[in-house]
Amino acid sequence: MSDSGQRPPAEGRARQREPHSAAFLAAVALVQLALFAGFLALGIWQVERRAWKLDLIERVDSRVHAAPVPAPGPDQWPQVDAARDAYRHVEVSGSFQHDNETLVQASTELGSGYWVLTPLKRDDDGTIVLVNRGFVPSAARRGREAAAAGESTGPVRVTGLLRVSEPDGSFMRDNDPEADRWYSRDVAAIAAARGLDNVAPYFIDADADADATPATTPASTTTPVGGLTVIAFHNNHLVYALTWFAMALMMLGVGAYVLRDERALRRRRDGPH
Numbered sequence: 709m710s711d712s713g714q715r716p717p718a719e720g721r722a723r724q725r726e727p728h729s730a731a732f733l734a735a736v737a738l739v740q741l742a743l744f745a746g747f748l749a750l751g752i753w754q755v756e757r758r759a760w761k762l763d764l765i766e767r768v769d770s771r772v773h774a775a776p777v778p779a780p781g782p783d784q785w786p787q788v789d790a791a792r793d794a795y796r797h798v799e800v801s802g803s804f805q806h807d808n809e810t811l812v813q814a815s816t817e818l819g820s821g822y823w824v825l826t827p828l829k830r831d832d833d834g835t836i837v838l839v840n841r842g843f844v845p846s847a848a849r850r851g852r853e854a855a856a857a858g859e860s861t862g863p864v865r866v867t868g869l870l871r872v873s874e875p876d877g878s879f880m881r882d883n884d885p886e887a888d889r890w891y892s893r894d895v896a897a898i899a900a901a902r903g904l905d906n907v908a909p910y911f912i913d914a915d916a917d918a919d920a921t922p923a924t925t926p927a928s929t930t931t932p933v934g935g936l937t938v939i940a941f942h943n944n945h946l947v948y949a950l951t952w953f954a955m956a957l958m959m960l961g962v963g964a965y966v967l968r969d970e971r972a973l974r975r976r977r978d979g980p981h
Contacts, residue, residue, distance in 0.1 A: 727973040736966065744959040751952035758945035765941050771796045772939065776867045782835055785909050789872070795939060796870045798912060800837055802830040806859050808902040812890040814843055816936050821845040824932040825893060825911065827904055831863060836904050838895055838911040839866055842932030868914040869937055913937045 776799035780788055804826050811822035824841045874892035877883040881891045885901040899907040916935025 727970050733966075733970060737963065740959050740963045744956050744963075747952045747956035747959065751949045751956060754945045754949035754952060758943065758949065761941060761943050761945060765943070768795045768939065768941075772869065773797070779837060779870065779912065780908070780910070781833060782906070782908075788870075788910055793870055793910070794872055795937075797867070798870045799865060799867045800828060800830060800839075800912065801832070801863065801865045802828045802837070803861055803863055804828050804839070804859070805836075806861065808904065810838075810888075810890060810898050810902065811844075812893050816843050818843055818933065818936070819845055821848070823893065825898065827902070827907075828864070828866065835906040835908060836899070837908045838893070838898065839868070840871070840893065840911055840913045840934075842914060842916075842934035843936050844932055866912060866914055868912040868934070871911050871913055871937075873909060873911065 772795050774797050776797045779798040779800040780793070805828070806826060808827050810825040812825060814821055814823045821844050824844055825838050826841050827836045828839045829836055871893070873895035875894045875896065877891050877894070883890050883892060883894055883897055885897055888901070890898065893911055895907060895909060895911055899905075913936075914932075914934040916933070
């Protein structure tokens with residue numbers, strides 16, 4: 709056995725990789741270019757979405773804090789949509805129909821319970837608008853019937869935020885009108901279950917009463933607590949945009965690495981000139 713320290717013959721060493729063909733490199737370059745363009749386009753789209761979202765937030769905020777305007781009447785119902793009308797501060801006058809009240813399951817800062825949706829018959833045209841008068845805790849459900857029976861049916865003026873209908877139940881559960889179990893504020897379904905006609909295709913989240921605020925309202929109350937509308941818009945578009953732009957840059961880095969590696973292999977193969 710030789711102990712001369714000489715390196716093994718070339719045949720015993722791993723062979724150096726040969727450079728790829730021009731056709732292969734062209735195909736790789738096209739794929740990387742397509743990925744770069746796609747990631748770049750997605751990043752630009754997210755930037756545009758962010759601008760749109762910020763504009764939406766600004767517009768909704770201006771609606772919420774504006775002085776109330778009359779709630780849309782029957783001639784305006786076909787034009788009501790979320791983009792233009794959601795969270796508009798509106799007012800309506802009429803009389804509540806407490807015997808047709810509906811409790812819709814809710815989860816709020818006060819805990820789990822129900823939204824109290826009560827039909828209001830408008831005094832100007834006789835149409836019906838569902839008013840979400842506010843939240844009551846789960847423990848108050850049995851007391852709502854007695855409380856509603858004693859509530860005034862005289863003329864009232866309600867101010868609040870216009871909300872679009874929530875059809876087909878919640879994300880996890882479907883409404884069950886036959887069992888009177890409601891998980892979303894589906895105006896059409898509630899109206900049909902209560903036998904109501906000429907009902908507006910939206911509902912109104914009533915403003916908070918001056919004397920009934922979340923901080924001072926007992927958890928056992930049967931009186932609805934208004935003003936609990938949560939207005940939140942997810943705005944992660946900047947993070948998404950930076951992610952897509954980073955992916956685009958990574959494609960450029962990969963392309964530069966492949967090009968440098970191929971040039972080094974060719975210089976090694978061809979040797980000095």
